[in-house]
Amino acid sequence: MAPRANWKGFLRLSLVTCPVALYPATSDTEKVSFNQINRKTGHRIKYSRVDADTGEEVASEDIIKGYKVDTDTYIEVTKDELEEVALDSTHTIEIDEFVPRTDIDSRYLIRPYYLVPDGKVGHDAFAVIRETVRAMNKVAIGRVVLTNREHIIALEPLGKGLMGTLLRYPYEVRGEADYFDDIQDVKVTKDMLDLARHIVDKKSAAFEPEKFEDHYETALVDLINRKRSGMLTGAKPAPKSSGNVINLMDALKRSLSDTKGEVEEAPVAKTKAKKPKKRVEGQREMLLPIAGKKPKEEKKDAPKKAEKPVRTAARAKKAG
Numbered sequence: 001m002a003p004r005a006n007w008k009g010f011l012r013l014s015l016v017t018c019p020v021a022l023y024p025a026t027s028d029t030e031k032v033s034f035n036q037i038n039r040k041t042g043h044r045i046k047y048s049r050v051d052a053d054t055g056e057e058v059a060s061e062d063i064i065k066g067y068k069v070d071t072d073t074y075i076e077v078t079k080d081e082l083e084e085v086a087l088d089s090t091h092t093i094e095i096d097e098f099v100p101r102t103d104i105d106s107r108y109l110i111r112p113y114y115l116v117p118d119g120k121v122g123h124d125a126f127a128v129i130r131e132t133v134r135a136m137n138k139v140a141i142g143r144v145v146l147t148n149r150e151h152i153i154a155l156e157p158l159g160k161g162l163m164g165t166l167l168r169y170p171y172e173v174r175g176e177a178d179y180f181d182d183i184q185d186v187k188v189t190k191d192m193l194d195l196a197r198h199i200v201d202k203k204s205a206a207f208e209p210e211k212f213e214d215h216y217e218t219a220l221v222d223l224i225n226r227k228r229s230g231m232l233t234g235a236k237p238a239p240k241s242s243g244n245v246i247n248l249m250d251a252l253k254r255s256l257s258d259t260k261g262e263v264e265e266a267p268v269a270k271t272k273a274k275k276p277k278k279r280v281e282g283q284r285e286m287l288l289p290i291a292g293k294k295p296k297e298e299k300k301d302a303p304k305k306a307e308k309p310v311r312t313a314a315r316a317k318k319a320g
Helices: 079-085 123-136 190-203 215-228 248-272 310-319
Strands: 007-013 016-024 065-070 073-077 092-099 109-117 139-146 149-158 161-167
Touching: 007 123, 007 139, 016 123, 092 123, 092 149, 109 123, 109 149, 123 139, 123 149, 123 161, 190 248
Parallel strands: 007 092
Antiparallel strands: 007 016, 016 109, 065 073, 092 139, 109 161, 139 149, 149 161
16 A cells, blocks of 8 residues: 655745655665563553653643743643644745755754655646756755645755755754864874774775664564464573773774675685575564464464465565
8 A cells, every 4th residue: 555645735936836645765664563461461561651640631722832931840832832833835846946966964864754746647747847957966945834834945856856955944953063172182003094994995985875774673573473372482592791891903904804804705604604694675474363362273282383474475575
């Protein structure tokens, strides 16, 4: 099922306008998540909203927002007051200016979205805006209202569509001086830099995100599958110590030596070592269905046999 659009409206560059839809470009729903349950009963934990002083539960209609100004002192703000100051969504992303991509500090980036034409009309206007931005090698800066707040959005071509990235306001970005002022000024010798450069050269490669695996996520999936199939989980072995390093120069030399060993032994290791699993989109599909309660006909003494993970089957189909 296609994801639901977070926002629908119009993209406007001067007098050129087209209907568009905004979709989230990332998702955390594939990650393993847990609920809190009662160890004794196996029931899910439910939280109640209670008064901090009286301990009594408070009805939803009696709960309002408050801005804390001092200990136990709040400025109460009602829903009607918030609606009065909320920005009315114009349902239009108005492009205000164009800037070089390199001018945008990465600290200002929040989250990416996909911007696509909405419906069968407006594709020509959308293409004109997209190709103009592409030809100028610029990033379009506009404004969009989401959940009553106005956000800055940076638009840049991505294939046949546009990628829109929400940007932070200056007050949301902390200055680095408060954190970097205490860092000592250290003179790095040429020998150290040369060794470090050699290490970087040996480890240099093209960025291929599909190579990276979320090892913790994979471990969670394996843990749940093992427990679902009735397998016991053993204690994690203690990590091996790499030994003491005498000084920084010695550390650099050892690092360079280890890097050379990795490069030379890679072909041999490839034939003997088991091929590591890849973390790909849809990893959560590996999980076996976990029911809250066992079926009545299932015997308590015999653990249910684990079903074949969906992801494993999908991988085999792909390989075939």
